[in-house]
Amino acid sequence: MEFPFDISPMYEGERIRKQDMYVELGGPTQPGFELVISASPDEIEDMNFTLIGPDISEMEEGKAYPYAMIYRIAGKQVEKDLEPVVERRNHDFQNYIEGYMHLNQRYDIWIRISKSAVKKGLNSFEQIAKATMMLFKNELPFIEKIDATYITDREEVEKRLQETMKIYEERDLRTLSLHDEDVEEFYSCTLCQSFAPTNVCVIAPDRVSLCGAITWFDGRASAKVDPEGPNAPIPKGELVDEIGGEYTGVNEFAKERSGGEYDRIKLHSFFEFPHTSCGCFEVIGFYMPEVDGIGWVHRGYDEPAPNGLTFSTMAGQTGGGKQVVGFLGIGIGYFKSPKFIQADGGWKRTVWMPKSLKERVLEFIPDEMKDKIATEEDAGTIDELKEFLKKVNHPVVTGVVRDIDGAKITDGWVEEKEEEAPIEAPAETGKVQETPAMQQIQPGQIPVFTPQPVMNPVSGGGIKLVIKNAKINIEKIVVSKKDS
Numbered sequence: 274m275e276f277p278f279d280i281s282p283m284y285e286g287e288r289i290r291k292q293d294m295y296v297e298l299g300g301p302t303q304p305g306f307e308l309v310i311s312a313s314p315d316e317i318e319d320m321n322f323t324l325i326g327p328d329i330s331e332m333e334e335g336k337a338y339p340y341a342m343i344y345r346i347a348g349k350q351v352e353k354d355l356e357p358v359v360e361r362r363n364h365d366f367q368n369y370i371e372g373y374m375h376l377n378q379r380y381d382i383w384i385r386i387s388k389s390a391v392k393k394g395l396n397s398f399e400q401i402a403k404a405t406m407m408l409f410k411n412e413l414p415f416i417e418k419i420d421a422t423y424i425t426d427r428e429e430v431e432k433r434l435q436e437t438m439k440i441y442e443e444r445d446l447r448t449l450s451l452h453d454e455d456v457e458e459f460y461s462c463t464l465c466q467s468f469a470p471t472n473v474c475v476i477a478p479d480r481v482s483l484c485g486a487i488t489w490f491d492g493r494a495s496a497k498v499d500p501e502g503p504n505a506p507i508p509k510g511e512l513v514d515e516i517g518g519e520y521t522g523v524n525e526f527a528k529e530r531s532g533g534e535y536d537r538i539k540l541h542s543f544f545e546f547p548h549t550s551c552g553c554f555e556v557i558g559f560y561m562p563e564v565d566g567i568g569w570v571h572r573g574y575d576e577p578a579p580n581g582l583t584f585s586t587m588a589g590q591t592g593g594g595k596q597v598v599g600f601l602g603i604g605i606g607y608f609k610s611p612k613f614i615q616a617d618g619g620w621k622r623t624v625w626m627p628k629s630l631k632e633r634v635l636e637f638i639p640d641e642m643k644d645k646i647a648t649e650e651d652a653g654t655i656d657e658l659k660e661f662l663k664k665v666n667h668p669v670v671t672g673v674v675r676d677i678d679g680a681k682i683t684d685g686w687v688e689e690k691e692e693e694a695p696i697e698a699p700a701e702t703g704k705v706q707e708t709p710a711m712q713q714i715q716p717g718q719i720p721v722f723t724p725q726p727v728m729n730p731v732s733g734g735g736i737k738l739v740i741k742n743a744k745i746n747i748e749k750i751v752v753s754k755k756d757s
Contacts, residue, residue, distance in 0.1 A: 276400055308343045330397065471549065
């Protein structure tokens, strides 16, 4: 089949802005998903394509439509563990297509087709599907047969999505009995590096990939059949910090794969050397110094969190492969881990989540914390959140208590004093001395003051920075006459 577009890795990372978009598929306003399932060879007519719903040529320019992509694969080496791995490669291969932008994964897919691609002759999803299936077979030779069903009919997408969510959930539950200390190596995922060049995604039994699509079992299966692929093994090396989840092997890998940008990563820490955040993460965590607590918001929640920021705003500043103190991208499956941000209090440090997200992970929240974590129904602002936390006697008020090696540490709220000592700048510079929080803010970032927490490896307590009546000493003033 001849294609009216180029197919090359050079198009990875291509962004299609709204003004250049012909149609949008899935994304923030429409349901969508992608799914790969294994089948026996006699069930599949190789390279066959089926479309349910309107084709590209029948769509209205500038509109958004539902979108589902279902692939069935078969081959002697194909096994069930490979399904999510192949599924995640859809993000990889579809971004090889000129004029076609694929973002995110699973039920969060967000696709745009450019106006220029349509002008060149892209008028059918069959062209997209055939090109994608060709890439699957060329790049993953263990796939001997493949077919594809694309769906743009809203009712059918929603119906199939309900069934597909059960498949995702079954996949995620496999790793609950396996933990970081039970294995000798972790796995990487570099699929997002086209959009986030310095991102180092580390997949461990107790920490699913940021996109939520790849578990430790999936990474192992992928590395077995595709040794040169995106899921390379990472030798753990020496254990540096048991609670934070720091290993020498992970640090060495991070330094190599980030181009030297980062040389330390703690898998279970929110504040100290946190995991990098790509952009495909399902959930973003954000620190609120006013309450010394952490909130979490998922991609499907459009309203501002108590800090006044939306998911998209925080994600825009945190993604790209950065290691940002005060913000952290994760996969939803990480909430199910017993090591969930354990270096900083875990669920006892969590103070707010949208109701839909909380309900989704409710069974993994400790019973004593279920009623202490606010939702949008309880608090929409910082002040409302403060009142709620006081009312329920949340651990961040009374103290974030953790029992590590028999030592119980408590850090509770501290009332502000009316007057604080002024901060004087060093006379030789004439400038207010920068705090670590100031140094974190880069040009173009959200101008939110995020204090650097106290890095106590046991308590994980934070501080609140208050500057009142600050004095600035100016060493010299030069007055010059203006030319007439």
